[in-house]
Amino acid sequence: MPKPFSNKCLLCSQLSTTQAKIVHGSDGDNCWDAKHCHNRRSFYRHRAQHNDEGIDTISIEPPANYFAVLYLYKAPGDKPLHALGAELWYGQKAICRLEPIHCFGLTAGKIKAYTEQVLKAFSQKYNCTVFQYKEMFEINPSKCPISECPLRPDV
Structure with a gap:
């Protein structure tokens, strides 16, 4: 079976x-x-x-709108934030990326203010209104893409 x-x-x-x-x-x-x-x-x-062989298919362009995605590099559980990055998407395509930064020594308030500043920068650069992040992805810090990261063995 x-x-x-x-x-x-x-x-x-x-x-x-x-x-x-x-x-x-x-x-x-x-x-x-x-x-x-x-x-x-x-x-x-x-x-x-x-x-589905023999069945016709159609393709319809999905509606396009701006939205922001936040990438949080942190270990699972109640661990501190290692790094963060963001992207602005229009429809099905990423159009702008904020390179990840380390969050060493930043308080929760400073991180929140920074992420809000990123949303404002996206909005101003592309003349759109982005109030919040539509998605947040938590990624293990071992996958941190910053070249000077202390967690990377090749540094």
């Missing part, structure tokens, strides 16, 4: 391999299985093509 359909695997198949390993690897929910996941992800990505 075949394995039941998995919504989790379907969603995972839409991510890049690197993103999938971050979300489902040892830093995420620990679901990644190197033996099976590559084949499984391919199956789910191409499943619709095999099942």
Whole structure:
């Protein structure tokens, strides 16, 4: 009997391999299985093509609007914030990125003021209104992209 359909695997198949390993690897929910996941992800990505042969498809441009995304580099639990970064998106595409900064020595108030300043800068640069971050992603500090990071072994 075949394995039941998995919504989790379907969603995972839409991510890049690197993103999938971050979300489902040892830093995420620990679901990644190197033996099976590559084949499984391919199956789910191409499943619709095999099942829908002969069915017409249409493409509709999704509505475009501005929204901001905040990336928080912090360990799970009640740990201090290591670094933060942000992006401004228009529709389905990132159009502006704030390079991540370390948060060493910054108080919660200073971090909040800084993130609000970022939203204002996005709004002014693109003549739009962005009041808040629509998504916040917590990423393990070991994935910190800052080149001078003390957590990186190559520094």
